[in-house]
Amino acid sequence: MPSLRNYDLFISHAWKYNEEYYALENLLSSADMFKYRNYSVPIHDPVIDPNTKVGQEKLADLIEAQIRPVQCVLVIAGMYAAHRFWIDKEVAIAQSYNKPIIGVIPKGQLRVPESVKFAAHEMVRWNTDSIISAIRSRAL
Template sequence: MFEDEKDDKIYNLIISNGIDRNNEYGQFTEKLFSKVDFLWKESISGDFSLAGEEFYKKIDRIILLAGLYKDNKELFESLLKASETYNIPIILVRPYGLEEVPEILEEKAATIVGWNANCIVDSIKNACETM
């Protein structure tokens, strides 16, 4: 039996949140927690547009839950700008149960993923900077 290569990295993530009518944030974090071999933590800021280099230089990936975009456009714009400014890859998660994502988000994403826990983790581990 072969063992997968052990990844001891702790990924520091920003996960979009805000107005969340369908609990996509909760469902997404449950997917991450279900992968006990994937180490991660979440960084949160009261206002991502005011967080500076000291905050963002510690971030490995920005996760955008596309289903939250319509009700949280300002937050998404702040995170898109931070991604570009600090060269942080964006993982775009399709709206739960849908395939289409907003074009503005698709253009900025390093990768787009659905709701399979293995695919999510692989996308986080393998995302590279698009800038």
């Protein structure tokens, strides 16, 4: 049997809303016949203050460094994303590098933020097979 491809991913997230991030990470980690490396860093660095101009520039540089090498960006399409400056920033960086964007709709959610829907190359429900299939078909 040929070896599995290892996918390099960035999972978009908000520091205030990281439960879904960890749930998605666990879903991907427990999937059979799927290997990936997660380039996103979900833990807040207290040295960086995202409420200051210098902190915002530093954080934007760090996010860009995390997105640049990946093959695909996953955006959890929680409604908080509609009001999240940083999620929009992550999407813009992904677009600037022509990275495929997959929007993942959380369980039980009926509405999807327009910004995520329009940016995504594909929208999928919170289902292991759907998410992995989208990654396999869209990853660079």
